Amino acid sequence: MTPQAARIKLASMPDANHTPTIPYPRRRFQRGIIRGLVHFLFFLLCDFRIEGKENLPKTGPLLLVGNHFSFIDPVSFIRVTPYPLEFIAGNQMPNAPPALSWLTNTWDVIRVYRGNATLDGLRQAEEVLKQDGILAIFPEAGNWADVLRLARPGAAFLAARTQAPLLPIGIDGLTDLFPALRRGRRATVRIRIGERFGPYTASGRGRQRRQQLEEIGHDIMRHIAPLIPPERRGLYSDDPALVEAARAVADYPWDDQPDSVGA
Numbered sequence: 001m002t003p004q005a006a007r008i009k010l011a012s013m014p015d016a017n018h019t020p021t022i023p024y025p026r027r028r029f030q031r032g033i034i035r036g037l038v039h040f041l042f043f044l045l046c047d048f049r050i051e052g053k054e055n056l057p058k059t060g061p062l063l064l065v066g067n068h069f070s071f072i073d074p075v076s077f078i079r080v081t082p083y084p085l086e087f088i089a090g091n092q093m094p095n096a097p098p099a100l101s102w103l104t105n106t107w108d109v110i111r112v113y114r115g116n117a118t119l120d121g122l123r124q125a126e127e128v129l130k131q132d133g134i135l136a137i138f139p140e141a142g143n144w145a146d147v148l149r150l151a152r153p154g155a156a157f158l159a160a161r162t163q164a165p166l167l168p169i170g171i172d173g174l175t176d177l178f179p180a181l182r183r184g185r186r187a188t189v190r191i192r193i194g195e196r197f198g199p200y201t202a203s204g205r206g207r208q209r210r211q212q213l214e215e216i217g218h219d220i221m222r223h224i225a226p227l228i229p230p231e232r233r234g235l236y237s238d239d240p241a242l243v244e245a246a247r248a249v250a251d252y253p254w255d256d257q258p259d260s261v262g263a
Contacts, residue, residue, distance in 0.1 A: 022110070022124045024133040025084030030106050038078045046177055046186050050080055052193030060132040061162065062196075065155055066169040067224050067232070068138035069146040071100060073171050080169070080191045083134040086110060088125045088154070090141065112154065122158065129162045139220050145249035146175050147234030147242070148225055151217030152252065160202035160216055168194040168220075170227025192227040 042048045064077060064085070074087055087109040110128075112121035128135050137158065139151035159166055173189035180187035200219075202212040225236040234246035 022086075022127050024086065024128050024131040027108055028084065030108075031084065034103065034107060035078055038075055042076075042079050042189070045181060046173070047188045048079065049188065049190045050193070051190070052195075053080075055167070055193045055195050056081060057165075057167070057196060060134045061129040061164040062134045063129065063155070063159055063162075063164045063166045063198075064134065064136040064169060065139055065166055065220055065224060066136075066171055067148055067228055068140045068143045069171065069232070070174040070177075071143055072174055072177070073138060073143065074136065075103075076171055076174060076189070076191055077136050077169065080193070081134070086125070086128045086133055086135045088112060088121060088135060088137045088158075122154065125158055126162055129158070129164045135164075139217060139224075142252065144253050145234075145246075147232050147246045147249065148221055148228070148236050149234060149246065149250045150252075151221050153213055153217065155220055156200070156202075156213040156216035159198060159200045159220070160213060163199035163201060165196045166198045166220065166223070167196050168223040168227055170194070170224060172228050172232065194223060194227050197223050 060083070062083075064081070066073060066077065074089070077085060077087075087104075087107065089104065089109045090112060110121050110124050125135055125137075135158070137155050139155035140149050141152040141154065158164070170192040171189075172192075173187050176187040177189065200216045202209050202216065204212070221236050225233045230237065230239070231242065233242065235243055235250060237243050237246070
């Protein structure tokens with residue numbers, strides 16, 4: 001399925017009376033254990049720094065969005081926020097080690113697939129937000145590069161459909177974590193939390209709605225860009241040379257793979 005076809009499917013997704021119900025919050029015991037383990041490992045393995053904690057709202061609904069350069073980016077969200085988080089993620093994670101499946105299965109992330117099963121995942125994500133929940137999504141839908149790329153349609157679709165506010169989070173340094181450990185050093189990981197923005201709306205049908213969702217996707221990435229170093233802002237950089245370099249890695253690499261939306 002091409003990116004355009006994916007946008008068409010999302011934009012035309014009808015309301016359904018059989019929306020799957022997903023309780024929020026859930027799996028508190030398992031997730032509490034994981035959260036404690038995550039805090040310990042970050043303390044042990046890196047110099048972890050957080051800026052903007054005052055921007056964390058006390059309640060939802062809220063859609064967390066961040067850049068996606070490393071397969072462990074979702075773990076940083078667990079470390080930096082106090083919320084009972086729900087994650088929406090692709091069924092397959094091509095760039096993650098097999099051991100990571102234990103974490104995603106125990107946490108029980110909301111899965112999205114190609115085809116009709118993707119709609120079920122998105123409806124579950126909507127249900128979380130309807131219960132004033134906190135949902136995390138990485139708009140780029142994959143960590144195949146270390147500069148900002150275009151947002152896939154999922155984040156914009158959920159933002160417009162639910163009109164939930166968004167909170168941007170910039171992640172820097174996680175790509176250096178394992179190389180630093182191999183050298184016997186501790187990497188510095190910086191997390192910057194921005195200010196809430198939105199809500200968004202999208203009206204109309206067909207091409208008009210798709211264009212609106214694309215612009216929402218661009219705006220989401222523009223809110224993330226200032227929270228990471230200038231050299232990592234990719235397609236959303238003010239430097240034409242960095243924008244041009246980012247175009248070489250901008251294409252989504254998993255369009256031809258079945259049952260995957262990246263990870």
